[in-house]
Amino acid sequence: xxxxxxxxxxxxxxxxxxxxxxxxxxxxxxxxxxxxxxxxxxxxxxxxxxxxxxxxxxxxxxxxxxxxxxxxxxxxxxxxxxxxxxxxxxxxxxxxxxxxxxxxxxxxxxxxxxx
Amino acid sequence: xxxxxxxxxxxxxxxxxxxxxxxxxxxxxxxxxxxxxxxxxxxxxxxxxxxxxxxxxxxxxxxxxxxxxxxxxxxxxxxxxxxxxxxxxxxxxxxxxxxxxxxxxxxxxxxxxx
Numbered sequence: 001x002x003x004x005x006x007x008x009x010x011x012x013x014x015x016x017x018x019x020x021x022x023x024x025x026x027x028x029x030x031x032x033x034x035x036x037x038x039x040x041x042x043x044x045x046x047x048x049x050x051x052x053x054x055x056x057x058x059x060x061x062x063x064x065x066x067x068x069x070x071x072x073x074x075x076x077x078x079x080x081x082x083x084x085x086x087x088x089x090x091x092x093x094x095x096x097x098x099x100x101x102x103x104x105x106x107x108x109x110x111x112x113x114x115x
Numbered sequence: 116x117x118x119x120x121x122x123x124x125x126x127x128x129x130x131x132x133x134x135x136x137x138x139x140x141x142x143x144x145x146x147x148x149x150x151x152x153x154x155x156x157x158x159x160x161x162x163x164x165x166x167x168x169x170x171x172x173x174x175x176x177x178x179x180x181x182x183x184x185x186x187x188x189x190x191x192x193x194x195x196x197x198x199x200x201x202x203x204x205x206x207x208x209x210x211x212x213x214x215x216x217x218x219x220x221x222x223x224x225x226x227x228x229x
Contacts, residue, residue, distance in 0.1 A: 004157075034217065036220075041225070042222060042223075043119075043205060043220040043221050043222040043223050044158070044205065044207075044220040045220075046217055046218075046219075049217055090157050090158070092157075094218075102148065102160045102163055102171045102173070103158075103160065103218065104160070105157030105158045105159070106157050107155070107156050107157045108156070108157050
């Protein structure tokens with residue numbers, strides 16, 4: 001069965017500091033990995049995705065993530081956090097076959113940005 | 116182009132009642148998935164529909180059902196509501212059933228069961 005673990009429930013960083021959000025996954029085949037952001041009361045916005053190729057992927061809003069197969073990890077990073085980045089972040093794993101509409105999500109990491 | 120739309124935005128029901136949530140996918144998208152997001156947790160997969168047929172079902176009781184219409188819009192029905200059904204219900208659409216296309220999520224319907 002596929003699963004996603006986000007070890008950090010809550011992270012606080014100062015504005016301008018760097019950020020890394022951790023994600024570990026379990027999946028039986030080649031994973032299709034995603035990071036989403038959710039502002040309070042809103043739906044999910046895709047930040048970036050990885051299926052194959054370069055293991056360092058660039059996303060929107062200055063985010064990037066690195067896929068490490070040996071560690072089953074897909075950590076999200078940003079070199080300099082802005083106050084507007086405060087939100088909840090979800091890592092997800094999915095398929096690209098007939099089950100592509102089914103993704104398994106972690107329980108999220110809440111990011112607080114200090115001024 | 117409009118994104119995924121969902122209605123209503125908010126809904127309050129009492130235990131034992133039934134509820135219907137609606138979703139309109141992005142134009143041209145034929146696959147719709149439903150997720151339940153309980154407060155403090157990540158979304159959990161409920162159903163996937165493609166070309167009006169159920170293509171996947173998560174670990175939810177039979178009180179949950181859904182359907183997809185010829186215009187690819189979808190409804191999620193929940194019968195005999197329980198307090199634990201209180202959640203944000205998210206709809207997501209994709210162009211097709213498989214492939215590398217990501218899902219696009221709607222803003223959700225917030226269901227409160229009293």
